[in-house]
Amino acid sequence: MLNLTMAAVRFTAVLLLMGTITCLFSTPADADNSGNVKLGKRIYEQGIGHNGEPVTAVGQGDIEVFGSDFACTRCHRRSGFGASEGGYYIPPITATYLFEARRVQRSDRYRALFIDPQSPRQSAYVRSPRIRPAYNLESLHKTLATGVDPGNNNFQDLMPRYQLDSTDMNNLYAYLQTLSAEISPGVDARNIHYGVVVGPDVDPVRADAMLVTMNAFVTWMNERISGDQRMNQFFPYDGADVRDWLRKIELHVWRLEGQQSGWKKQLQAKLQEQPVFALVNGMVKQSWAPIAEFCNDHAIPCILPITDFPALADSQGQYTVYYDRGLYLEAELMLDFISKPYADKQKNILLWHGNGQTGKPMSDYFRELLSQQKQVKLSKVQILPDSDDLDDFINANKKRIEAADAIVIWPDADAESLLETLSRHDFSDTMLIMPQSVAKFAQVLLGTDIAGQTYFTYPRALASGYYPETYRLQGWMNSRGLEVIDQRLHFKSHYGLMIVFDAMRHIFNNFHRDYFLELVEHEVEGSKNPGLYPRMSLGPDQRYLSKGGYIVKAADQQPDYIAAVTDWIIP
Amino acid sequence: MFATANEGYAAEHSVQPAKHKSYVRSAHNYKVPDVTMTTAHGEQVNVATLLAAEESAIISFVFTSCAGVCPMISATMASATKGLDTVDPDYGIYLVSLDPEYDTPERLTSYAERFNTGSKVHFLTGDVEDVRAFLQSVDSVYEGGNKMNHQPITLMRIDDSAEWLRFDGMISGKSIAEEYQRAKSINHTASIAIR
Known part of the structure; x- marks a missing residue:
C-alpha cells in the first residue's frame, strides 16, 4: 500500500x-493559437489575408498601403532576417528573435554595427538595446497596429502599422513561429558542404580548370578558417566570441551522366547521400534548366554556374543566381543592334545556324524573338554546312545575301575556320553578326574585305578596361602554380566561391539557405570585380549579375583585336 | 480551417500611425547635370531641360527591386499629388532609378502601375554614369558603391530661379504638400517684396 x-x-x-x-x-498564446501556417505565409509573402483581400496598413503617417509591395517579406525578406537598406536597419523577425526576449548579442547586428555604411539615425538605432520581452499573440497583434513593442520601444517610421483581424493575426502568428526556425541541411559542427555540378559532356580540361581553381581557393580559405577556429574564445582576439560559428568548406563534385531528362533524379540521389547547403559554380554544356528546377524544388541556392544556357524564368522564387543571361542575351543584343539604325525601315535578314547543341537552340530562340516584333523580317533560315562545303553554300546564296540587310550566324564550333571562309567572300554591304564565341578569332578578319561589316556581340568587360582585382587574382593563381587554361574561367571559378565566402562571413550561426541567398544579393555590388563585366550588381530577387553587352568588331592594335562600336547596351 | 479570436485577447487593435517628424529640411544651390535619360515610355530626355520646363519639380531616388524604403517613397509620392494639386497643380515629380541597368522602361512602367503613381509622377532611367552624375550634383552619392546603402532624400524646387529644398529621411505625403505650400508662400512673399 x-x-x-x-x-x-x-x-x-x-x-x-x-x-x-x-x-x-x-509562449502564452501557444495553447490557443491554431492559425493556418499556409495562409499566414500568404500574408507574409503576398500581403493577402484569409478572405483573399489585400491586408491594409498605414505607412508614413497618412498613406494607406496594401498588397505585396508592403507584405512583410518585402523588407524582412523571405528568410525573416531583415536587412540594412536605405539607411534603415530592418531587424530580424524569425521565430528565434520574435518569440524570445530581446538579447543583446553583437552577432545579431554585427553587419549593421560594423560593416554597412550608416546614417546617424541607423547608427543610433542599432546601438540602442531596445530590450523587450518575448512576443505572444496579443502583444504582437498590438505592436503591429500601434508600432510600439512590449518593451515600449517605438518602431521606425518606415514600418507600416498593419490592420489585421484576429483570424489573419492567428495565421500570421502561426507562420512566424515556423519562420527560419531550424537551420538548413548541409552544415555540421565543423564543416559546411557545397555541391559542384559537372555535366556529362563538358570539356574535361575546362572542368578540371574550374575544379583546380576551386580546390586551391578552398585549401587557402580552410587554412584561414582553421586558424580562426583555434582562436575560438581566446578573448583578446577580435571576434573571438563568434569564431565558433566558422565552418570549413567541403566541396562535393556531383558528376552527371546521360541525358538531361535523368539529371534531376541523379541530383536527388546525390543530395540524399550528402546534403549540401548550396551549389556553387558548376558547368554543363546544355541548358542549366534541370539543375535550376532541382534547386527550386529543394530550396537550394545555386551560385553562379558557368553556363551559356541559364534557365530563363521569372526571378521570384528562383534559387539560381547567374552571371548573365548567356546566349539568350547575345541574341537580344544582335536583334537590338540590327533593328536600331534607321529604325523606321524594316530590315530583312538571313539566319544561318549550326544544327548542334548551340546553333539549333539559338536559332529557335532568335526566331522566337523575331516573332515578337515587326522591325526585322526573316527572309530565310539555313543550316550551315560543314566547313568543306561552306564556300559552295555561300556562292549558292549570293542573291539572297545581296538582298539581305544582315546575316545572323549561330555556329556550333570551328569558329576560326568559319571566319576564314567568310573572309574570302564578297558580302556586298550586308552586315554579318555573330556571337562572342567567334569574336576571339577576330584577328583572322584583319585586313580582309569583310572586317568592316562583321560584328560580334560581347557581353563582358573589354580587355582595355582597368580592373585592379585582375592583377591580384593573377598573382593569386601564379603563387599557387595554377596552370592557366582560360583566365576568365579561372576568375569565374574563384569569384563564385569568393561571393559565397563573403556571404558566409556575415551569416554567423544563422545557417539558413534563404538568408544566404539574400546575403549573396547584397554582397555582389560591393565585391571586387576581376574584370569579368564592366559592372556587376544584384538586388533583392534579381538573378543576373550583368545585364548587357557591347557590339564589337575586329580592330588592329587593340587588346584581343576587337574594339567596341557601341556603348554598353541593355537590350 | 480558420482560428477564432482567443479568449481574453482583444480581437482587434486600431492602427495608430507614427506621429513624429522623420525628416530634416535644408536648402542648397544644386545644378542638375546636363545628361540625357530615358522615361518609362522609352523617350530620351535631357534632364536639365526637362526640369527647367517645370514650374516646380520634386525629385527622389528609388529602384524597383528595392526591399526597404523605395516602395514607401513611391507610395508617398503617389499620395502626395492630391495635396500638391490643391496648393498648385503646376509641378512634376521625378523618381530617378538607382539601378538603371535593371530598371528598364518596361520595368518602370510596370512599377508605376503597381503603385498607381498617376500622371504627375515620372520615372527616369539611363546610363549608370549619368545617374551617378545626377547623384553627385545633388550631393547624394551612396556609400560603398552599393545602391542598398542609398538614403531616402526628396528634393523640391519651386521655380527655375529658386534653390533646391532638401528633405533627408522619410517624409510623408502630407508633409510634402505642407512643405510645398510653405515654400510657395515664402517665394510669393519674396517676389512681392522685390517688385
Whole structure:
C-alpha cells in the first residue's frame, strides 16, 4: 500500500514537473493559437489575408498601403532576417528573435554595427538595446497596429502599422513561429558542404580548370578558417566570441551522366547521400534548366554556374543566381543592334545556324524573338554546312545575301575556320553578326574585305578596361602554380566561391539557405570585380549579375583585336 | 480551417500611425547635370531641360527591386499629388532609378502601375554614369558603391530661379504638400517684396 502511495506521489511529481517544463517552453498564446501556417505565409509573402483581400496598413503617417509591395517579406525578406537598406536597419523577425526576449548579442547586428555604411539615425538605432520581452499573440497583434513593442520601444517610421483581424493575426502568428526556425541541411559542427555540378559532356580540361581553381581557393580559405577556429574564445582576439560559428568548406563534385531528362533524379540521389547547403559554380554544356528546377524544388541556392544556357524564368522564387543571361542575351543584343539604325525601315535578314547543341537552340530562340516584333523580317533560315562545303553554300546564296540587310550566324564550333571562309567572300554591304564565341578569332578578319561589316556581340568587360582585382587574382593563381587554361574561367571559378565566402562571413550561426541567398544579393555590388563585366550588381530577387553587352568588331592594335562600336547596351 | 479570436485577447487593435517628424529640411544651390535619360515610355530626355520646363519639380531616388524604403517613397509620392494639386497643380515629380541597368522602361512602367503613381509622377532611367552624375550634383552619392546603402532624400524646387529644398529621411505625403505650400508662400512673399 505504501509502495502504491509512493508510486502515485512519484507519478504526480513527474506530471507536475512535465507541466512546469511545458510552461517554461511555451509562449502564452501557444495553447490557443491554431492559425493556418499556409495562409499566414500568404500574408507574409503576398500581403493577402484569409478572405483573399489585400491586408491594409498605414505607412508614413497618412498613406494607406496594401498588397505585396508592403507584405512583410518585402523588407524582412523571405528568410525573416531583415536587412540594412536605405539607411534603415530592418531587424530580424524569425521565430528565434520574435518569440524570445530581446538579447543583446553583437552577432545579431554585427553587419549593421560594423560593416554597412550608416546614417546617424541607423547608427543610433542599432546601438540602442531596445530590450523587450518575448512576443505572444496579443502583444504582437498590438505592436503591429500601434508600432510600439512590449518593451515600449517605438518602431521606425518606415514600418507600416498593419490592420489585421484576429483570424489573419492567428495565421500570421502561426507562420512566424515556423519562420527560419531550424537551420538548413548541409552544415555540421565543423564543416559546411557545397555541391559542384559537372555535366556529362563538358570539356574535361575546362572542368578540371574550374575544379583546380576551386580546390586551391578552398585549401587557402580552410587554412584561414582553421586558424580562426583555434582562436575560438581566446578573448583578446577580435571576434573571438563568434569564431565558433566558422565552418570549413567541403566541396562535393556531383558528376552527371546521360541525358538531361535523368539529371534531376541523379541530383536527388546525390543530395540524399550528402546534403549540401548550396551549389556553387558548376558547368554543363546544355541548358542549366534541370539543375535550376532541382534547386527550386529543394530550396537550394545555386551560385553562379558557368553556363551559356541559364534557365530563363521569372526571378521570384528562383534559387539560381547567374552571371548573365548567356546566349539568350547575345541574341537580344544582335536583334537590338540590327533593328536600331534607321529604325523606321524594316530590315530583312538571313539566319544561318549550326544544327548542334548551340546553333539549333539559338536559332529557335532568335526566331522566337523575331516573332515578337515587326522591325526585322526573316527572309530565310539555313543550316550551315560543314566547313568543306561552306564556300559552295555561300556562292549558292549570293542573291539572297545581296538582298539581305544582315546575316545572323549561330555556329556550333570551328569558329576560326568559319571566319576564314567568310573572309574570302564578297558580302556586298550586308552586315554579318555573330556571337562572342567567334569574336576571339577576330584577328583572322584583319585586313580582309569583310572586317568592316562583321560584328560580334560581347557581353563582358573589354580587355582595355582597368580592373585592379585582375592583377591580384593573377598573382593569386601564379603563387599557387595554377596552370592557366582560360583566365576568365579561372576568375569565374574563384569569384563564385569568393561571393559565397563573403556571404558566409556575415551569416554567423544563422545557417539558413534563404538568408544566404539574400546575403549573396547584397554582397555582389560591393565585391571586387576581376574584370569579368564592366559592372556587376544584384538586388533583392534579381538573378543576373550583368545585364548587357557591347557590339564589337575586329580592330588592329587593340587588346584581343576587337574594339567596341557601341556603348554598353541593355537590350 | 480558420482560428477564432482567443479568449481574453482583444480581437482587434486600431492602427495608430507614427506621429513624429522623420525628416530634416535644408536648402542648397544644386545644378542638375546636363545628361540625357530615358522615361518609362522609352523617350530620351535631357534632364536639365526637362526640369527647367517645370514650374516646380520634386525629385527622389528609388529602384524597383528595392526591399526597404523605395516602395514607401513611391507610395508617398503617389499620395502626395492630391495635396500638391490643391496648393498648385503646376509641378512634376521625378523618381530617378538607382539601378538603371535593371530598371528598364518596361520595368518602370510596370512599377508605376503597381503603385498607381498617376500622371504627375515620372520615372527616369539611363546610363549608370549619368545617374551617378545626377547623384553627385545633388550631393547624394551612396556609400560603398552599393545602391542598398542609398538614403531616402526628396528634393523640391519651386521655380527655375529658386534653390533646391532638401528633405533627408522619410517624409510623408502630407508633409510634402505642407512643405510645398510653405515654400510657395515664402517665394510669393519674396517676389512681392522685390517688385
